[in-house]
Amino acid sequence: MIDIAEVSLWYDRAHKALDRVSETIRRGQTVVICGPSGSGKSSLLRCINGLEAFQEGTIRVDGVSVRDPRTDIHRLRAEIGMVFQHFELYPHMTVMQNITLAPMRVRKKARAEAEQKAMALLERVGIPEKAARYPEELSGGQKQRVAIARALAMEPKIMLFDEPTSALDPEMIKEVLDVMTGLAQEGMTMVVVTHEMGFARTVADRIVFMSEGRVVETGTGRDFFERPQHERTRQFLDRILL
Amino acid sequence: MEIFHYTFDWSVLWRSPYGGMLVKGIVTTLHLSLLAWVVALTLGMVVGVARVQPLRWVRFAGGAYVQVFRNTPFLVQLFFWYFAAPLLLPKQDQQWLYDNVPDYAYWAGVLALGAYTASRVAEQVRAGLLSIPPDQYRAAYASGMTGFQVYRYVIAPFALRIMLPPLTTEFLTCFKNSALAMTIGVMEVTHTAYYIDSFTWHGLETTSAASAVYLCIALCIIGLMALTEKRVRIVGMMGRGR
Ligand SMILES: Nc1ncnc2c1ncn2[C@@H]1O[C@H](COP(=O)(O)OP(=O)(O)O)[C@@H](O)[C@H]1O
Ligand SMILES: [Mg+2]
Numbered sequence: 001m002i003d004i005a006e007v008s009l010w011y012d013r014a015h016k017a018l019d020r021v022s023e024t025i026r027r028g029q030t031v032v033i034c035g036p037s038g039s040g041k042s043s044l045l046r047c048i049n050g051l052e053a054f055q056e057g058t059i060r061v062d063g064v065s066v067r068d069p070r071t072d073i074h075r076l077r078a079e080i081g082m083v084f085q086h087f088e089l090y091p092h093m094t095v096m097q098n099i100t101l102a103p104m105r106v107r108k109k110a111r112a113e114a115e116q117k118a119m120a121l122l123e124r125v126g127i128p129e130k131a132a133r134y135p136e137e138l139s140g141g142q143k144q145r146v147a148i149a150r151a152l153a154m155e156p157k158i159m160l161f162d163e164p165t166s167a168l169d170p171e172m173i174k175e176v177l178d179v180m181t182g183l184a185q186e187g188m189t190m191v192v193v194t195h196e197m198g199f200a201r202t203v204a205d206r207i208v209f210m211s212e213g214r215v216v217e218t219g220t221g222r223d224f225f226e227r228p229q230h231e232r233t234r235q236f237l238d239r240i241l242l
Numbered sequence: 243m244e245i246f247h248y249t250f251d252w253s254v255l256w257r258s259p260y261g262g263m264l265v266k267g268i269v270t271t272l273h274l275s276l277l278a279w280v281v282a283l284t285l286g287m288v289v290g291v292a293r294v295q296p297l298r299w300v301r302f303a304g305g306a307y308v309q310v311f312r313n314t315p316f317l318v319q320l321f322f323w324y325f326a327a328p329l330l331l332p333k334q335d336q337q338w339l340y341d342n343v344p345d346y347a348y349w350a351g352v353l354a355l356g357a358y359t360a361s362r363v364a365e366q367v368r369a370g371l372l373s374i375p376p377d378q379y380r381a382a383y384a385s386g387m388t389g390f391q392v393y394r395y396v397i398a399p400f401a402l403r404i405m406l407p408p409l410t411t412e413f414l415t416c417f418k419n420s421a422l423a424m425t426i427g428v429m430e431v432t433h434t435a436y437y438i439d440s441f442t443w444h445g446l447e448t449t450s451a452a453s454a455v456y457l458c459i460a461l462c463i464i465g466l467m468a469l470t471e472k473r474v475r476i477v478g479m480m481g482r483g484r
Contacts, residue, residue: 051380078386088381092399092476101395102385136478147381154385 001027001189002048002158007057009043009213017043018054019213030190032200035210036236041193044210045160048191049080062157078106081151085163087143089135089150095122096131099150107154114153121149125179141172148179159183161192195240201225209233254444255451264448267434268455274351274430275420279413281356282363289360290367291393304364311361317422319358324350324426351423359416366408370401403474410467414460421456431455 002025009018018040025031033041046052047059050066050073059066064076089098099118103109109117122128125145127138135143144164151159161180165173177199184190184203194200200207200221207224209217209232217224217233225241228234254260292304311319324347328336339346374397382396383389424433435452439445 046380049384051383074386074388076386077384080384082381082384084377084381086375086377088375088378090378090382090396090400091479092403102387105391105395106386134477134479136476150385160384 001025001029001062002191003058003060004044004048005058005060007044007047007054007059009040009047009052009054009056017213018047020057021210021213021215022057023208023215023218025189025191027189028187029205030184030188030192030203031206031208032204033191033193033208033210034195034197034200034236034240035216039210040213041210042162043213045082045162045191045193048158048160049077049082074106078102078154079157081148081154081156081159083144083147083151083159083161083164085166087135087140087147087167089143089146091135093134094131095127095133095135095138095146098135098146099153102150103153118149118153121152122146124152125149126175139172140168141175144168144172144176145179148176148183152183158189158191161190161194163193163195165194165196197225197241209236211236248446250447251442251444252447254438254442254447260438260442260448263429263434263438264431264451267429267431267452270348270428271417271420271430271432271455272459274348274423274428275355275417277352278355278359278420279416281352282359282412282416283409285356285360286363287367289364290371293364293368294371304368308361308364311358312365316354316358316419317425320351320354320422320426323354323357327353347423347427350426351420351428355416355419355423359412359419362412362415363409366405366412367401369408370405371397373404374401400476403471403476406467406471406474410464413467414463417460417463418456 002023004021004023004025007018007021008016010016021040021044023031033044035041043052047054048061048066054067061076061080064071066073066076089095090101093101096115096118099121100109100111100114103114103117104111119128119131122131125148127142127145130138130142130146135146138146148164164180165176168176173196177196180190180192180199181203192199192204202221204221206218206220208215209224209230211232217228217230219227219229224233225237228237255264289304289307292300293308295301295304327350328339328346331339343349379392379397382392387395420430421432423430424436427433429437431452435448436445438448
């Protein structure tokens, strides 16, 4: 489903943010990416939907090459949902408008149809009563659930999450993780950057550990936590699993 | 009434032919600054958006424009558009200009004021765009929208709200700077006040009247912008504690 081969990314000539990263994510899998801050996790995620123009290597999504100039990148992105650490809801729009914008403008859906779908998604993430509210009237956990609903409204084949719970108060983390766990169980293909090791252990098919732009180690949940192969991984786990 | 041996005669403000001249001057000031503002806003948006683009030469072009127009005196720019710019045209176009545009001074004024104010507007636009977190742009692009759609539906509606107060200031400056158009012979209200003085020796009354006109119009603009700000205020955001 997602084929990352030998991808390198420089932000400027001196600074290599990704160094020959390769990874294959199959349909229906959930892969968790972890690693210290600045290790290139967000950059890698952005390469997958072409938000970052990596200079070397290839990424294929469903067989379509992301950097190929013949690829309709907008169409490709429409198939890939993305959720951010700070929610990134559009502040001047209601929850409903946030969710229906892309379906109406990109997919050219009729308003009624888009709104119906949006309501169903709001039910699913547990806050249908907030449809007419503005983002700033919601709690962090609610905002993130709206952001997930907004991404799902495009009926994506893949969901990318960039530290979706890092900006949340502890009591709101669970409500967001529950939605994500549900998605994984339904067979959504997901790439999740997170330090929620409980989620990684129970939900992820595979865990990828990155450091300084490289993939240091990858393993199944159990292997990764119980038999980390590299010293770096061990140090990282020690710090995070206090 | 007489002070310092000066006899006030306020009737120059409405007496024929001076009253008519003043009204015409006020009207000229109004449409001169409004037209210049339209130019400034349009050009300023384009240049401001250019200044935050990833493509280096686009950014450079925007930066060059701003530096040139912001760092030379407006008066010199006014002279440039009036005296020098026509000389840069081919001979037959120059002739056409002199034959067909008798009020070239007016259009030079619009152009000069518009181009100069655009450089200031561009800086406000740039600051507004930079105050939006990069992930907000990414969230919009990730949903599959085109660059135009991203700006049209997500970035501009929010950025314009942030920019409203500084743009109000720029508009007021544009309006007041229109007085300098008198130096190239445009009969706007300041020039008219001065002109009437040369016949009547009652410049004190006419310049007072001109000042009052500027003040009234400026206050109207401020009131209008305050109303607009209130109307477009985002629920839960901005203007908190007012
Ligand atoms: N837009 C950008 N421009 C320049 N450098 C960047 C940009 N985004 C990230 N970087 C740099 O690339 C490296 C990897 O960053 P990032 O992918 O955000 O790491 P992580 O998400 O793992 O914290 C960091 O050193 C960061 O400073
Ligand atoms: Mg990151």
